[in-house]
Amino acid sequence: MVGVSSYDPARNTAGALPGELARLEAQAALTFTEELHLLRELGLGELTAAWPVRDGPVRDAPPRRHLLLEVGAGTGALTRRLASALPGAAVIALDADAELLGHVPSSATSRPVCADARALPLATGSASAVVFRYVLQHLPDPLPVLREALRVLQPGGRVYVIDVDGGLWGLAEPADPRLAAVYTRAAAAQRSAGGDRLIGRKMSALLRAAGFQSVTVRPFAVTSDDRPVEDFAPHLGPGRLVPMVENGTLSLADLAVATAAWTRFRADPQAWVMLVGLIGTGASPTA
Ligand SMILES: C[S@@+](CC[C@H](N)C(=O)[O-])C[C@H]1O[C@@H](n2cnc3c(N)ncnc32)[C@H](O)[C@@H]1O
Numbered sequence: 001m002v003g004v005s006s007y008d009p010a011r012n013t014a015g016a017l018p019g020e021l022a023r024l025e026a027q028a029a030l031t032f033t034e035e036l037h038l039l040r041e042l043g044l045g046e047l048t049a050a051w052p053v054r055d056g057p058v059r060d061a062p063p064r065r066h067l068l069l070e071v072g073a074g075t076g077a078l079t080r081r082l083a084s085a086l087p088g089a090a091v092i093a094l095d096a097d098a099e100l101l102g103h104v105p106s107s108a109t110s111r112p113v114c115a116d117a118r119a120l121p122l123a124t125g126s127a128s129a130v131v132f133r134y135v136l137q138h139l140p141d142p143l144p145v146l147r148e149a150l151r152v153l154q155p156g157g158r159v160y161v162i163d164v165d166g167g168l169w170g171l172a173e174p175a176d177p178r179l180a181a182v183y184t185r186a187a188a189a190q191r192s193a194g195g196d197r198l199i200g201r202k203m204s205a206l207l208r209a210a211g212f213q214s215v216t217v218r219p220f221a222v223t224s225d226d227r228p229v230e231d232f233a234p235h236l237g238p239g240r241l242v243p244m245v246e247n248g249t250l251s252l253a254d255l256a257v258a259t260a261a262w263t264r265f266r267a268d269p270q271a272w273v274m275l276v277g278l279i280g281t282g283a284s285p286t287a
Helices: 016-041 077-085 142-152 177-192 199-210 229-236 238-246 252-267
Strands: 066-071 089-095 110-114 127-133 153-163 170-173 213-223 272-283
Touching: 016 077, 016 213, 016 229, 016 238, 016 272, 066 077, 066 142, 077 089, 077 110, 077 127, 127 142, 142 153, 142 199, 153 199, 177 238, 177 252, 199 213, 199 272, 229 238, 229 252, 229 272, 238 252
Parallel strands: 066 089, 066 127, 089 110, 127 153
Antiparallel strands: 153 272, 170 272, 213 272
16 A cells, blocks of 8 residues: 555554454454444434335335445455444445455455545445545545545435544553653654544544535543453554564664553553544535
């Protein structure tokens, strides 16, 4: 994805591509329940509810499904979960990376499509909902991508942008100020590769600028009261810093700080963590 986004799956975490596949899966498993709850609250359930059964000539027609498009679906960690939670939807997992998409199973209700988010191979007004999860933070220019999502949405359809904001990452106790400094340097590296960890606070303005109406942004959270501390490894563990040491962005000393902090944290029976994410949504104009 060089030149298109700051995301490189083979250099995003320790263990190269297999490590990243496992990380994407663990990341989806950690927060999907909370994300789905908020997506439903923001209207995704109604947009993908089963088509009403009608009498007359259409009675014997094959069932039609709402089209739900996930842009930047990667390995389909979210797509698979959405497809089973929303049986009224036909789900497309779209990504520009054919290798990642190779891990998306094709089924009666979900299929992978390899394409660029800036030129979606879908008819205007054909989708009921478009979802982006942890994609906008990697895009050097998210506005044309959001405008393209608006084009393929039917009037009244909705876009859902799931992402983070570096200033709202969450809370961890005991906190380690040395670790915060390491993560500040890591965020700067993503910024210089064209990404933006502060995308959360810009979601509303971007969605409005793209032409969406009824824009709103809401938080979701998961804590170690609900999940074992170990499950937070994709976010708190040092794995994502390893490639940054390899490319010279961070030092070995930074990695040692992060590894020691995570080891201490996991071993502390009093440790507590809360991870915060955001979902921004906007509707396609109806007139
Ligand atoms: C961090 S991954 C997130 C994957 C998935 N949404 C998830 O939550 O597991 C970001 C994904 O966005 C994709 N991506 C980045 N820029 C893209 C573009 N211009 N068009 C299509 N996909 C893109 C990458 O290939 C990658 O799979």
